[in-house]
Amino acid sequence: MIYETSWTAISVFAFFVAVVLGISFYLGAKAKSASGYYAAHGQIPWFVNGIAFAGDYLSAASFLGICGMIAFYGFDGFLYSIGYLAGWIVALLVIAEPLKRLGKFTFADALDSQFNSRGIKLAAAISTLAVSVFYLIPQMVGAGALIKPLLGMRDFQMATFPVSAHASGVILVGGIVILIVVTAGMVSTTWVQFIKGGLLVIFCAILTVMILNRGISTDPTAKSAIKHFPLSTHYRVALEKEAGDRLLPATGPWADKPYIRIQEQPGPEGVRIYRELPNSSRQLEGAAAWAETQTLVEVKEGAQSHRFVNGLPLGLGEGQATLRPVGHVEILPGGEATSTGPLGPFRFLATLQGSDIVTWANEKVVEENVSTTIYYPKLVKGSDLLVPGSSPTFAGVRSDSFWKKLDFLSLMIALFGGTASLPHILIRYYTVKDQASARKSTVVGIASIGFFYILTLYLGLGAMTSGRLDVTDNNMSAPLLARSFGELPFAVISAIAFTTVLGTVSGLIMAASGAVAHDLLANFLRIEMNDHTKVRAGKITAVFVGVIAMALGILFQGMNVSFLVGWAFNVAASANLPALVMLLFWRGTTKQGITAAIFVGMITSLAWILLSADVYKNVYGLDPAKAIVPFSQPGIVTIPLGFAVLVIVSLVTRRKS
């Protein structure tokens, strides 16, 4: 889809960014020392720190990715909400207090507190860098997705170099974040997190009330200027009769596919395509219904390519078209009513469970010089969407395949153990004064994050039935849902989502720069640094990490951001969790054990991901069936592996000494 530029959105957005930058500059001027830059002097009040936890944690992935996944696939997106929150229990009950007792600035300090080992410092610093960069990718992808409709960005040419709208979004976010981190450090990062965390939860609560108040209707865009793509069903006989000799034969790549193609206008773009609609309650006497689809046709002529949507050239002008928004309830429970009116929170869920909902999927068919992407509707029972296994990611839980079930369990284990191993969350324990404050701020964090995650269910399902979804990008679902209530809610939600990205990214870059300046340069390489140079080293690192994250954010465009974050959790849990837990609970742990566990966990989980079917398909463009590893989430293998390596290496090295 392409979007109109919204000046309301731009103004609100500019205001938010200005406020955030203002705070950064103001507080940044105060934080000169290393303890100020990296740990905010340990003087952040616990309540502020608790909400800042929410600000750090509720990243673009939580907000955009989970809402998008629920909006497109139903319950499966909520699995991420559950796993992300459950992980906090590990952080609070097992890790938080001992870690606070042991450390100073970074997670490496804590791991190394009893050993003074350069190996541990190196391992912990590298794993912090790896996890931070991996976690930065989805934030950047989210930023790119978000900025397109917000600022109405288009693809353009810079000299002979094509710059996509996605890339310009990523570069803009990266630039602002680097500015924040370089000018400020942990004090302002914390206050930015606090503001953003608070705003995000409050505005999402308001949006949820608006969704419940609006209720569910079978024509959600009735009163709006933007019309969604309604379900239009036909019978094969009628379609074929109407088409006559304009009916195209199912040959070549179209053979054995469930499509009827009618040549409406000349040229490959002038083909109207219908797809069989299985399981439709709109069937008559056993005859399957056929539904009209949307098409995006790309025609290559020499070096040039032209794109057409639903038969017209892609664009917003006269005689042009862009893909129309989708997603609505086709039949409400009982089948008679067209609108429910205001609903309570339970009634809303129960009503959707009893409804028939139109969701969209797509398929790409490639012929010589012409590629056709068909966006087609599916009529799905609400009761089927609101149980696990409704998305391609987790469809495995409904199959009999053991590997696919393992993939699901593996992700849920990684989410559970990952939170407590995330470096940017761990450093937040050093910004409060004592363990009691660390505890209190975690509980505040759990309360606000948990409340938000319950809201994601309503936001996602509200978006699913809002008639506003972008068939090409599920990450945009939450802002588009806000747009169905008007330009102002859209502007506010987009601006908050954008500050969400800013906040999380600056937290991550802080963690990475702490790892390099404090752990690698000062402690591992033993470079003599005073307070001033230590801060400067951190700032230079921040610029480097920021640039790497921007490049990766452009490369991973189009993958669901929550899915990407799932991987970051896998790497974090595999590399850091065994070391943290065993250090705290097993006296036999040795420094060699910790170092080996971090390296093995990190390298095996990264390698596993890079060899998985999802990366083959989305990043390398290879056949996913050729992927080497049997499922894509490594946690269930690499976390236990980390523990095993730690125990074995510790036993061996202890005997020697």
Add this chain to the structure above:
Amino acid sequence: MSSSPGKPPAKPAAAHDDHPEVSAANARAGLWLFFAYLALYAGFMGLAAFAPQTMGVPVLAGVNLAITYGIGLIVGALVVAAIYMWLCGRNARLADGEGRA
């Protein structure tokens, strides 16, 4: 917010949590609660992976088991966190009482 550049962070006046007995008691309480929550979480994962059809059964006000259990896990985390806070506070008060006696 009171930031004082250059100075090390001040130690709190009464740090019960640094008392080894208090932190050991807190850690014990934390582990018990952790295993209780882990059992709940594992139950959810097991149902989702091996009995997905039971997740569709309506249990609360017409809402199915998957959503009810999921929201339950989120609310449960907060309840567990609140219990833990209360236990830690009690451990500190007990130590305080013994210290004075």
